[in-house]
Amino acid sequence: MKKVQDEIRHWTSEKDRLTEKDIDNLKYFKMVIKETLRLHTAVPLNRQNPDVREGVRVFINVWAIARDPKVWDQPEKFIPERFKDSLVDYRGQHFELLPFGGCRRICPGINMAMATIEFVLANMLHRFDWKLSDGMTPEELDLEEGRGFTVFRKSLSSLCLSIIIVDLELQVHPCINHIEPE
Numbered sequence: 636m637k638k639v640q641d642e643i644r645h646w647t648s649e650k651d652r653l654t655e656k657d658i659d660n661l662k663y664f665k666m667v668i669k670e671t672l673r674l675h676t677a678v679p680l681n682r683q684n685p686d687v688r689e690g691v692r693v694f695i696n697v698w699a700i701a702r703d704p705k706v707w708d709q710p711e712k713f714i715p716e717r718f719k720d721s722l723v724d725y726r727g728q729h730f731e732l733l734p735f736g737g738c739r740r741i742c743p744g745i746n747m748a749m750a751t752i753e754f755v756l757a758n759m760l761h762r763f764d765w766k767l768s769d770g771m772t773p774e775e776l777d778l779e780e781g782r783g784f785t786v787f788r789k790s791l792s793s794l795c796l797s798i799i800i801v802d803l804e805l806q807v808h809p810c811i812n813h814i815e816p817e
């Protein structure tokens with residue numbers, strides 16, 4: 636978290652927010668997003684056109700591919716650095732990483748999704764410091780996923796974050812917000 640926030644705050648050209656141009660400089664931030672898309676694939680089974688035989692439906696388990704130890708070193712671990720100096724991308728050309736699918740059924744919203752995720756997340760990390768509530772360790776955070784056509788967080792009950800708003804001079808104020816699950 637600190638590493639990615641340091642990078643974001645280093646490259647912020649305007650005082651209070653990142654512009655789309657700043658985001659081009661965020662190399663580590665982009666690796667973090669790629670690793671998140673790998674480890675938490677939102678659409679685990681992709682459809683393919685029924686080219687194989689009429690009446691046959693083919694699904695590709697991209698969730699399993701993204702965790703295949705033959706392809707990924709320590710696949711269950713969140714290691715953004717694995718994408719450093721790697722050409723592997725999520726735009727359907729590299730079959731080991733298909734969070735947006737590929738071929739004719741590739742997600743047509745990929746550019747909109749990535750522009751939104753990058754812009755919103757970078758600015759949230761720029762303006763807020765995020766930490767777990769007192770006494771909670773990262774290991775205790777329940778990241779188990781529910782299964783469906785799309786993946787979702789199975790339990791929100793363990794999510795309890797403290798947010799610290801950082802002012803324009805990047806001085807940290809005491810915690811002023813506390814989000815509790817409903």
Ligand code: HEM
Nearest residue numbers: 677678680681682734735736740741742743744745747748
């Ligand atoms: C992180 C965000 C997103 C992810 C991970 C994602 C992922 C995917 C995947 C994997 C597919 C293929 C599903 C399949 O094989 O059946 C797909 C299809 C599709 N996506 Fe996305 N998507 C995202 C955001 C968006 C957005 C923002 C839009 C529209 C503005 C969009 C519109 C569509 C449409 C229309 C299809 C169906 C394409 C077809 O059936 O040929 N998606 N998406």
